[in-house]
Amino acid sequence: MKSMDRIHKINKLIDRIENELGSERNAMIGDKWNPPVVKQTYMHPVPRRKDQIPIVADLEYPLWARVLDFSVKEFYTDPLTYLEKQLEMSLYRYEVFRDDSGLGRTIAIWLGVNFEPSLLGCRSVYPDHLDPLIDRSLIIIKDEESLKELAAGEIDIRNSGILGLAHEFYDRIQETLPGDWKVIFPDWVIGPFGVAACLRGYENILADLVLAPEFFMRILDVVSDKMIEYSRERAKFLGIPIERPNLHHDDVNDQNFSSSAYRRYVYPAERRLNSFYGGFQYWHSCGNVENFLDDLLEFVNLVMLDCGGWNDLDVFLDAFKRKGIEGVGIEKRFNPVRDVIGADDRTIRDKLRGLYNAAAGNKRLNLDFKIDGIGELGDHQEMVGRVNNFIRISREFGF
Template sequence: MYAPDSTLRDRTFDRLKKSIDGKPSDGHSVFFYYTYPFFQNVTGVDLQEYYHKPEVMLEVQQEVYEMLDNCGSFAPDTGAVAECTGLGGQVRFDAHGFISVKEMEIETLEDVLQMKPGDPWGDNYMRIGLETFQYMLENAPKHIKVNPPVLHGPFTVAAQLRGISQMCMDILVEPDIAEALLEVCTETSINYLKEIEKVMGGPLHHILVGDDISSFLSKNQYREWVLPYYEKIFKEFPNMQRWLHNDANAAHLFSEIKDGGWDAWQYAPSIDPLAALEGSEGKVTLLGGLNPVALQKKTPEETYDLCIETLKGFKGNNKLVLGPGGSVNQVPIENLKAILKAADDYKI
């Protein structure tokens, strides 16, 4: 039982820790993946200031978390471009100010071999992530944790630089190009993580890895072109928890994700939670069960009722954690509060 003065944040994070550790708890936790479209939707922040001014990013995130009983953690948030820009990718912004990276002009193996691993402190968004992380560690209120920047899987980084279709084609007809590009992306990831640890002043507890694009691959391709590069990264950080954000349709990769040694996986809303639990043999904490697009149109009352039904469907297994299967983006903040309340009310 929790102390009478425990907070919703305390209970939510304690249940999440117990799920990761394989320990029983009195209920299910909640996990939200907060990113810049959500923060802009709630606060109206100018995204150019949000991306590029650490004090603005911290202030905006704090404002939102205060609306949610502080159920969130600060983190640098500049989209999926950091590693790409370290390798020469150029950023672009759409009409909403959302950030992405342009495909590079890569035509031959020699083009790739000339690429150098990204310098985390160079003129790129890895540096912005590190500087923002440092600012947050120094200035965030002590009752809210600061998480490191999201890392992006080597295949996802390579596919952004090469183009998704072309990268998938490369592994079939130009495997030397694919291998060389994945090697330089992997080395860049390792360099970035080492600098993140230096800023943190100690070893990383966990890292969240974004890797949706790898779901385009078959089981055998995933084992050949994704898992070995993860192992190169995690060999350098053996005690770091591995959290995966892959909210594409990865139902065909249950065994491969399990064998990747992930501690937690945020999966797609199209995947049945019990199927994911069975496919991962109960070895991975599974984050999801709700469709973020459907949640946009529901009232808080409807959201609460849906959550209770979803929690019942978890069959009492706390390896299943409640949350939208992807970024919360345009989900109303009152609906997020309803999700937190439902999970706190529902007891196993």
């Protein structure tokens, strides 16, 4: 598509969103959340306790590409494609899924899980039909000496890794959108262990945990230092205070770490970050984290905690009660295969009924539901239909 044709299409999408921003329906959705009231990549607002638990839905980008007909590689490398498709996704959630994401004047730039490792030397790979990857054949941290070299280097907010691409996206999207829209420059969201696994190699870093635990912890310390360094440079570039981050840590789970291993070897780095930032906006892992849930609840100013598709909400609620936790929101995500794609209507109703019953016993609980992780598990129209069906059934329930 020619650039001017794309700009024209983008402007029409913006007009459609602008026409809905003041609508009664969008206002009703906004009333379900504390500010910011739109769910996007970097924004995890705390849900308000209302008659119904708000539900939001998302697809993996390779599946979005089939639904909205675009190239995944182009989405991650061309700013106008990214902007156009993000606008289309927002409208699709609003008009087709009819979930509680809402519409707003914000575009968050998300360049993939390769973003943070790229800042420290990893090479990015862009498949045609998949999300970006890092080249796992390149090991950045080979030994103590290479770790020292990594620690001594500085992040160039203009040029390190794929930051040149980030600036291209930021500048082009800003100049295309109306002046009252906000563009969020990429933030560092992947936790220390996740980035360390990219720099050291997954097998190597897990072997270090057993054979060289002090080296393991030094790696996480260096990565944490780099996250802090990036946050300072980002804030300086944007002319804003350092922001409280999300911490996404899919690799931190019960399968990789026992309760004692997490507390001894991973938690210290996360606790130091928590102290530096004065809290976390959102702590997330796609895996089961029940073994060290009590440690997560020790973080100060934790705004939202992820309860993923392999976690039991009752276990979270018991921990909240045991530790006297109030005011922390929970995002309950569903197992995409067991709970959504592969579930019949009765199974979905039983699942939702159980969650509502659990939440009903805690009047101060701020809880939302999220459907995500929906990838290329079959025909894309069938996947969309299953998501729509789940949301439709969820509307049958309330307090």
